[in-house]
Amino acid sequence: MADIEFDAGDASALAKAVRRAAATLRGQGGSRSGAADSALADFAGSYADRFREAVVIEAEDRARLVGVLTDLASGVDRAVQRAEQERERVRAHAAWKVRESERQRSAVDALAGPFSGAAVDLWGTLVDREPSNEPLTRPTVDAEFRGRERARYGAGASRGKSSADPAALRAFVSTVAGLDTSASAEAARVRSAWSSFRSSCAWVQVDRGSMPAGFDRYTGENDEDRSWITKTAQAFEDAGGGAIADAVLDIAAMGRAAPAVQGLLAAGLTPAQVAAKWAALGLTTADADALRALPTSVLSELGNLEGIPYWARSTANVVVLNQRMGDVELEIESLLASVASTGDEGAARAAVQRIAALKTELKSLRNINAAVRESRFDGPRYLISLTEDHPPLAAVSIGDLDTADSVTWAVPGMDTTTAGMSSWTTAAQNIYEQQTRRGDAAGRAVVAWIGYDAPIPADVLLMGKADRGGENLAASIRGLDAVRAGRMPETNIIGHSYGTTTAAVALSKPGVHVDRFVALGSAGLPDDVRSADDLHAGRVYAAQAKDAPVGQAGKGDEWASFGREHSVGHRVDPTSEAFDATVFGADGTTLQGGEKLHSVLHHDPLNGDRRGYLDRGTETLHNVGLAINGRDDELTPARAR
Numbered sequence: 001m002a003d004i005e006f007d008a009g010d011a012s013a014l015a016k017a018v019r020r021a022a023a024t025l026r027g028q029g030g031s032r033s034g035a036a037d038s039a040l041a042d043f044a045g046s047y048a049d050r051f052r053e054a055v056v057i058e059a060e061d062r063a064r065l066v067g068v069l070t071d072l073a074s075g076v077d078r079a080v081q082r083a084e085q086e087r088e089r090v091r092a093h094a095a096w097k098v099r100e101s102e103r104q105r106s107a108v109d110a111l112a113g114p115f116s117g118a119a120v121d122l123w124g125t126l127v128d129r130e131p132s133n134e135p136l137t138r139p140t141v142d143a144e145f146r147g148r149e150r151a152r153y154g155a156g157a158s159r160g161k162s163s164a165d166p167a168a169l170r171a172f173v174s175t176v177a178g179l180d181t182s183a184s185a186e187a188a189r190v191r192s193a194w195s196s197f198r199s200s201c202a203w204v205q206v207d208r209g210s211m212p213a214g215f216d217r218y219t220g221e222n223d224e225d226r227s228w229i230t231k232t233a234q235a236f237e238d239a240g241g242g243a244i245a246d247a248v249l250d251i252a253a254m255g256r257a258a259p260a261v262q263g264l265l266a267a268g269l270t271p272a273q274v275a276a277k278w279a280a281l282g283l284t285t286a287d288a289d290a291l292r293a294l295p296t297s298v299l300s301e302l303g304n305l306e307g308i309p310y311w312a313r314s315t316a317n318v319v320v321l322n323q324r325m326g327d328v329e330l331e332i333e334s335l336l337a338s339v340a341s342t343g344d345e346g347a348a349r350a351a352v353q354r355i356a357a358l359k360t361e362l363k364s365l366r367n368i369n370a371a372v373r374e375s376r377f378d379g380p381r382y383l384i385s386l387t388e389d390h391p392p393l394a395a396v397s398i399g400d401l402d403t404a405d406s407v408t409w410a411v412p413g414m415d416t417t418t419a420g421m422s423s424w425t426t427a428a429q430n431i432y433e434q435q436t437r438r439g440d441a442a443g444r445a446v447v448a449w450i451g452y453d454a455p456i457p458a459d460v461l462l463m464g465k466a467d468r469g470g471e472n473l474a475a476s477i478r479g480l481d482a483v484r485a486g487r488m489p490e491t492n493i494i495g496h497s498y499g500t501t502t503a504a505v506a507l508s509k510p511g512v513h514v515d516r517f518v519a520l521g522s523a524g525l526p527d528d529v530r531s532a533d534d535l536h537a538g539r540v541y542a543a544q545a546k547d548a549p550v551g552q553a554g555k556g557d558e559w560a561s562f563g564r565e566h567s568v569g570h571r572v573d574p575t576s577e578a579f580d581a582t583v584f585g586a587d588g589t590t591l592q593g594g595e596k597l598h599s600v601l602h603h604d605p606l607n608g609d610r611r612g613y614l615d616r617g618t619e620t621l622h623n624v625g626l627a628i629n630g631r632d633d634e635l636t637p638a639r640a641r
Contacts, residue, residue: 508528
């Protein structure tokens with residue numbers, strides 16, 4: 001006797017599991033509703049709207065799911081009954097066939113002769129009718145449910161703001177956490193019971209079977225809601241209360257996947273396009289605290305994105321800088337412990353090498369930190385770039401680039417790395433202060449720009465570092481133009497040594513222009529820059545201390561001429577008469593009022609004896625201040641060579 005493929009035990013277990021799940025979900029309504037109402041009491045803005053919508057979707061989906069589970073339980077119950085009926089029909093027909101076979105044998109025996117002794121069951125033949133031989137229609141169950149996605153961000157790139165009581169949001173999370181755990185447990189039980197049912201009850205037809213996956217989707221969306229609201233509460237706490245820009249909340253909740261970030265980081269955007277997208281977000285300095293709380297993975301990209309206001313870049317970069325210092329310190333400690341405990345010589349050697357690299361990086365990070373936090377000088381400082389290189393490149397602005405009326409890039413030369421960020425920032429500080437001494441430049445900013453991989457001596461005679469650095473500097477200039485569009489300040493570049501080579505590359509790029517370019521102790525401008533007119537600068541200035549024997553410090557500039565004369569590709573001397581720059585003095589003089597200006601006795605920008613190109617009290621620093629303030633008639637002249 002053939003049986004149908006149907007395990008009544010598995011079917012009953014499924015009916016029990018879905019009824020239990022339906023009862024659990026049905027019983028959660030009051031608690032969920034109360035928790036949501038409490039959270040919404042002080043929740044306002046787009047984020048409150050999204051939360052309210054999510055609450056409605058959850059409640060509607062939960063009600064639909066309860067209905068699907070209830071109907072499924074009833075359908076499975078009917079299938080159990082139908083299966084029993086089918087089995088009873090099969091059993092009855094099989095029994096009848098046995099009886100019918102016996103009757104047929106009896107009839108055959110009766111025909112064999114009158115004295116065979118066989119009796120014919122005429123009554124059974126007439127009354128025992130054949131039961132149905134047609135299988136019952138197979139039952140069908142329907143388990144169709146698809147949980148819906150819930151929006152969890154404000155309004156993309158909008159100027160909206162939201163406010164909330166973070167304690168109330170956390171209370172919501174605390175309340176629904178237990179409910180979500182129960183719902184997830186029920187989903188797991190239903191999924192298991194459904195799997196067993198499908199495996200052992202193939203006789204039952206399934207019309208639609210999305211419910212188990214839909215149940216999981218529903219509980220997954222609940223989990224996402226809790227995570228979202230937890231991050232939102234944290235963002236409000238970190239901001240110290242008040243309204244927060246929806247864009248900031250988006251990023252706090254979604255990280256790099258936030259629409260605002262995706263828009264800003266889209267491939268191929270110009271700085272001007274980035275600036276427009278940022279402006280659409282409506283973020284101001286009042287959002288700085290909220291910005292600090294964003295994921296460092298997002299901040300590290302925003303902090304170096306040309307077109308974003310510099311207050312935001314500095315806010316982001318300082319957070320990333322502190323995080324990186326901590327991470328590197330922890331890794332060094334961990335590796336030191338591993339070296340002390342390992343017996344593997346190869347592993348120990350690799351760890352030691354890694355420690356050495358990390359210490360180099362840490363030196364740069366700490367030096368950058370010191371340069372930003374230095375308080376003994378005049379002028380606020382901003383960390384306007386911090387790359388992910390190891391060690392990083394960086395730029396520190398003295399003065400506010402978002403508002404300054406005069407902006408100057410100080411571009412260093414050979415052997416300058418962020419391990420010496422404090423020193424180069426001191427040189428920039430000297431320029432910053434000199435502007436005030438030699439003219440009214442209260443709204444000024446000077447950028448200590450170590451934004452390229454400056455050459456070591458072996459590379460200084462080649463153009464490769466300048467070409468790459470020039471691209472970076474050009475991007476920085478375009479970035480200022482985008483941020484300050486319509487209110488562009490006066491712009492200047494002061495290059496020292498190989499920094500003049502790099503700056504000249506930048507000033508040869510399309511779309512790049514500054515008002516003034518000053519070349520100090522130039523290692524040579526690119527060969528294709530034949531005169532000052534070839535540079536995109538309103539005025540070009542140059543100075544060099546008297547030549548000194550190569551390698552003999554304290555007698556003049558011992559490297560500039562050597563760099564030009566032996567270079568491959570940057571042999572142009574900006575102090576030459578043919579170049580037609582404004583050349584000013586560097587070898588010391590006395591002003592009319594009796595102030596003595598020191599001569600430059602080194603190729604260095606700064607030197608311990610204060611006779612570097614950008615040391616205080618030197619003739620070159622005096623003239624730099626005049627040049628970038630546009631006071632050409634007061635420049636001291638260069639001595640004849």
